[in-house]
Amino acid sequence: MKHAALIASALMLVAPAASATTLTLFASGEDLATEGFTEPRLTKDGWALEFSRIIAHVDQVTAWQSEPPFMGDGPDIEGTALEFGGPFTVDLVDADDADLVELARIDADPGFYNALSWALSPAPQGEFEGFSLVFEGIARRDGDEVTFTLATRDAILHACGEYVGDTRKGFVTEDAGSELEITLHLDHLFGRADRPADSATNLEALGFDAFADGGMHEFTLGDLHVGHVGEGHCHDQTM
Amino acid sequence: MIRRCNVALALVVALGVLPPQSLLAHAAYLTAQEPKVISIRGQYDNGDLMEGAQVLVFAPDNPAEPWTTGTADDLGRFLLFPDTSLPGRWTIQMRQAGHGAVIHVEVGADSADAAAVLATAATGAPQSLAQQLVMIALVGWGALGTALYFRRRRGGNASA
Structure with a gap:
């Protein structure tokens, strides 16, 4: 009986540490996805956007411990890899209070996961087969109201450095897990009316006027570089 | 540009005439040592400066929590006075309007040759005109550090 109690105590001591040594992958479209524009x-052209769904299809996700730190300045990351794999289909509107959607949680060795690679890739099947990113919602401006579906077939491979945000993420210890985040910056697509019209983002963003007749439109991500890790940047290239 | 001057000044000032024994408890000694300063500048690749950007500094002994925070000046610059008793990789993040960039600087333990930039950073997609951030680190000892030493804040750094 005494032995059983000791074993139980030992398990209680060991189990939390083991379960905590994990790395969790989130996706986010930030508050522009959950609250809309x-x-x-x-x-940038004055439309209010309310999204009902933003479906992103993500694959080939790998976290890295890179040394020296990968700076997001090229396609190749060197270091110790930890594969999340995929594919993951996520609705960025259906997020938690922090605008995050959990994609996966895996066991991870202690270390600093300071790089992340992932692909935005077309879904091989399902409702949005062939599309990698789909926006559904309602746009409003000056009394006009337009229901839209915007979709892209682009396949883009991202190689990102460390997460940049309110907290520094990616530190897995023996006692605590950590998290990483794939972040899509929607203002790079639609621009922001509260930013200068001649800002680089607004000059390059698509805006919404091109889709103002409503219905289904396809678009290309081009060089808009929507994919980030928090505020940290990624090198991206078409697959 | 990397500026490294192996100059360390130590100045001890004492009164030339010893005070009476009863006043020794009130003797004052000033010690000044020229500090190491790391100047970080943030800018976008279109030339825009990261004016007023939020700056977070992480020391090597606790890389998950900011050692100090601050704000870049109107030229996108931030001056950091690292604690040289914490040798290793210091990480500086600069954030503004949804964009962030990172730079790493190795600070050595040898005070005579305490700082070296081992990595400068350019985070962002190099093909992007809109998003790439460029951060440049300058490391040096000397008059710049001396002049700004007295603006040092608790925690060991000051922004310009």
């Missing part, structure tokens, strides 16, 4: 953060 609202005054004063309208699109």
